[in-house]
Amino acid sequence: MFLINGQPGESISANNRGLHYGDGAFETIAIHNQAPLCWEDHYLRLNYGCERLGMACPPSELLLGEASRLLTDKERCVLKIIVTRGEGGRGYRAKQGVEPCRILGRYPWPDYPVQYATDGVRIRICRTRLVRNPALAGIKHLNRLEQVIARNEWQDDSIAEGLMLDSHDKLIEGTMSNLFLIKGQKLLTPELTECGIEGIIRKNVLNLAGNIGLDAVVCEISKDELNTADEVFLCNSIIGIWPVRHIEKREFAPGIYTEKVRQQLLKKNIILV
Amino acid sequence: MFLINGQPGESISANNRGLHYGDGAFETIAIHNQAPLCWEDHYLRLNYGCERLGMACPPSELLLGEASRLLTDKERCVLKIIVTRGEGGRGYRAKQGVEPCRILGRYPWPDYPVQYATDGVRIRICRTRLVRNPALAGIKHLNRLEQVIARNEWQDDSIAEGLMLDSHDKLIEGTMSNLFLIKGQKLLTPELTECGIEGIIRKNVLNLAGNIGLDAVVCEISKDELNTADEVFLCNSIIGIWPVRHIEKREFAPGIYTEKVRQQLLKKNIILV
Numbered sequence: 001m002f003l004i005n006g007q008p009g010e011s012i013s014a015n016n017r018g019l020h021y022g023d024g025a026f027e028t029i030a031i032h033n034q035a036p037l038c039w040e041d042h043y044l045r046l047n048y049g050c051e052r053l054g055m056a057c058p059p060s061e062l063l064l065g066e067a068s069r070l071l072t073d074k075e076r077c078v079l080k081i082i083v084t085r086g087e088g089g090r091g092y093r094a095k096q097g098v099e100p101c102r103i104l105g106r107y108p109w110p111d112y113p114v115q116y117a118t119d120g121v122r123i124r125i126c127r128t129r130l131v132r133n134p135a136l137a138g139i140k141h142l143n144r145l146e147q148v149i150a151r152n153e154w155q156d157d158s159i160a161e162g163l164m165l166d167s168h169d170k171l172i173e174g175t176m177s178n179l180f181l182i183k184g185q186k187l188l189t190p191e192l193t194e195c196g197i198e199g200i201i202r203k204n205v206l207n208l209a210g211n212i213g214l215d216a217v218v219c220e221i222s223k224d225e226l227n228t229a230d231e232v233f234l235c236n237s238i239i240g241i242w243p244v245r246h247i248e249k250r251e252f253a254p255g256i257y258t259e260k261v262r263q264q265l266l267k268k269n270i271i272l273v
Numbered sequence: 274m275f276l277i278n279g280q281p282g283e284s285i286s287a288n289n290r291g292l293h294y295g296d297g298a299f300e301t302i303a304i305h306n307q308a309p310l311c312w313e314d315h316y317l318r319l320n321y322g323c324e325r326l327g328m329a330c331p332p333s334e335l336l337l338g339e340a341s342r343l344l345t346d347k348e349r350c351v352l353k354i355i356v357t358r359g360e361g362g363r364g365y366r367a368k369q370g371v372e373p374c375r376i377l378g379r380y381p382w383p384d385y386p387v388q389y390a391t392d393g394v395r396i397r398i399c400r401t402r403l404v405r406n407p408a409l410a411g412i413k414h415l416n417r418l419e420q421v422i423a424r425n426e427w428q429d430d431s432i433a434e435g436l437m438l439d440s441h442d443k444l445i446e447g448t449m450s451n452l453f454l455i456k457g458q459k460l461l462t463p464e465l466t467e468c469g470i471e472g473i474i475r476k477n478v479l480n481l482a483g484n485i486g487l488d489a490v491v492c493e494i495s496k497d498e499l500n501t502a503d504e505v506f507l508c509n510s511i512i513g514i515w516p517v518r519h520i521e522k523r524e525f526a527p528g529i530y531t532e533k534v535r536q537q538l539l540k541k542n543i544i545l546v
Contacts, residue, residue: 002287011284012292014275014376019285019355021417022295028363053418054425080363082292085421090301090353090380092417092424092448103287107363131406132440135422143416144294144365145326148358149408151365152327167405175365 003066003104016101018084021092022142024100025049026082030237030272031106034071036079038237038270039064041200046083049139054094055085058102066104076109076272078238082142110238112160117262117273120245120254121160123174123234125223126150130164130172132194140197151175160242161234166195171221177234177242178202181225182257187214188229190221201235204270205261212260231255240271276339276377289374291357294365295415297373298322302352303510303545304379307344309352311510311543312337314473319356322412327367328358331375339377349382349545351511355415383511385433390535390546393518393527394433396447396507398496399423403437403445405467413470424448433515434507439468444494447507450515451475454494455504455530460487463494474508477543478534485533504528513544 002009017023027042036042043060050057067079082103088095128150136143150164161174172190173179178199181188187209192198209216226232232244232252241262243255265271277285290296300315309315316333323330340352355376361368401423409416423437434447445463446452451472454461460482465471482489499505505517505525514535516528538544 004287010287012287014277014283014285014378016292017421019289019291019357019376020299020415021421022415023418023421026293053422078363084292089378090351091383092420094421094425103292105287105362110364128408131404131408133404133419135401135404136418141418142293142295143418145296145409145414145416146406147365148290148294148296148367149326152367 001070001106003070005102006066012101012103013087015087015089016084017086017088018082018101018142020089022144023053024082024084024142025053025140026080026142027140028237029079029081031071031077031079032272033074034068036067037272038200038204041203045140045198045200046081049141050083050100052139053085053141055083055100057083058100063102063104066102070104070106078107078109080105080107084142112239114273116160116242117240120243120252121234122158122246123161123163123244124154124159124248126153126162126164126175128153128164130166130195132166134194137193137195138198147175163247165223169223171223171225172196174234177236177239180205180233180235181221181229182214182231182255183229185213185215187216187257188221189218191218199235200237201240201265201271204265205235208261208264211264212257214257226250231258233258233261237271240273241265274343274379276343278375279339285374285376286360288360288362289357290359290361291355291374291415293362295417296326297355297357297415298326298413299353299355299415300413301510302354304344304350304352305545306347307341309340310545311473311477314476318413318471318473319354322414323356323373325412326358326414328356328373330356331373336375336377339375343377343379351380351382353378353380357415385512387546389433389515390513393516393525394507395431395519396434396436396517397427397432397521399426399435399437399448401426401437403439403468405439407467410466410468411471420448436520438496442496444496444498445469450507450509450512453478453506453508454498454502455487455528456502458486458488460489460530461494462491464491472508473510474513474538474544477538478508481534481537484537485530487530499523504531506531506534510544513546514538
């Protein structure tokens with residue numbers, strides 16, 4: 001179910017620049033009791049992406065109002081908000097005076113096994129690399145072919161996620177999640193200045209590290225550091241926290257700190273599972 | 274005017290993966306007397322792009338048949354064909370068994386001044402770089418934010434195109450065109466193995482170089498080589514050949530070889546202007 005520029009509908013113009021060029025940004029938001037979690041964080045990032053792309057971001061109140069029209073029952077669900085540069089399907093030049101297009105979609109809560117959050121997941125390392133691209137870094141934009149190609153490297157349902165490296169063999173993130181390593185008292189996560197998406201849950205994890213006695217460090221992390229990590233976990237707004245138990249042949253014990261992070265996020269109503 | 278999976282319409286599903294991820298490929302084709310120019314070349318590239326993305330390409334005869342339904346008058350026009358991975362708007366993983374979506378759109382012939390082809394154009398060099406990305410190189414895919422950002426660097430209508438460099442300061446192409454330099458008897462064009470789109474007109478220009486006494490060379494070309502070129506020109510399926518007269522402060526004389534190339538392409542019915 002969608003609201004497109006405020007109107008209920010199932011379709012968008014075939015001239016939309018989102019289709020032709022991926023010319024837009026998006027957010028994926030967990031909904032509980034009809035309320036979006038971490039709304040301010042999501043809106044800030046959407047607004048920043050629109051600004052970087054040189055398009056106006058619809059006002060927060062407008063999007064919240066439209067979201068409330070879509071979220072009529074109290075179940076958990078997922079809200080996806082896409083903002084594109086609107087009409088203009090041939091020619092890269094953006095026409096002046098064209099209104100951005102906003103597409104709000106409600107999706108069912110995904111049916112990941114509940115043990116993914118409690119017992120952990122098996123993951124792999126993707127062959128597809130993330131390219132360092134300062135023009136696009138930091139924007140949650142609609143050019144997502146790297147992720148699509150990486151995610152389609154495997155069909156084995158027992159593998160829950162794939163890690164992506166950049167062209168310099170540095171760990172960056174999962175296809176749909178951010179990555180954390182715990183080593184002693186250090187909570188490490190990759191720097192995302194050249195590529196990757198700075199997730200909302202990632203930001204919140206970094207903020208609460210001190211509460212549970214961890215030193216948060218944002219830095220370059222090479223693939224080999226997976227071998228010496230005590231704990232590894234993934235996060236995003238929908239999956240919450242997934243402890244990593246297996247990366248290819250390497251096995252990890254259930255993580256005490258990972259569970260502490262998850263409990264803190266649950267208590268603060270930042271994640272739902 | 275559009276045909277979407279063979280049906281006349283103006284809209285596509287809001288769940289189309291073309292919108293959500295730029296998950297597809299496209300072609301832009303010159304039409305004259307209801308016939309697409311260089312159809313085999315365009316179809317080959319579209320088919321290759323679909324194959325690289327792991328999706329089925331609609332058969333050539335189906336696309337040609339649908340094109341003929343759109344092209345009802347004898348004017349010049351532009352046909353844009355988009356093939357996306359179809360439905361499935363949340364989750365990077367491609368659902369098995371989903372049909373690709375084909376979107377054929379007819380657009381008016383663009384109103385570039387006719388002197389652009391005969392007398393030449395003024396161009397600039399963009400700040401936005403093309404990133405070397407082997408996973409996507411060679412596919413005319415829908416992730417085109419680099420081109421959108423580059424094209425929106427300038428609003429001055431007297432500048433017809435912008436050249437793009439890669440992150441190693443090598444010349445690659447224009448935002449919407451391929452690039453050629455002539456030096457003595459050499460016809461030079463950038464190698465496009467790491468980024469850039471191998472244009473249909475580019476391929477035809479390389480093929481006919483021998484006919485007019487030029488040696489075609491595909492190689493790395495640094496930005497400085499613009500300073501020592503005798504002639505510079507741009508090409509694509511719609512603009513045909515644009516001789517370059519000014520690149521920022523550098524001026525070029527009208528090019529004799531460039532005009533010979535253009536005349537050969539016109540004679541062979543590869544370009545229209």
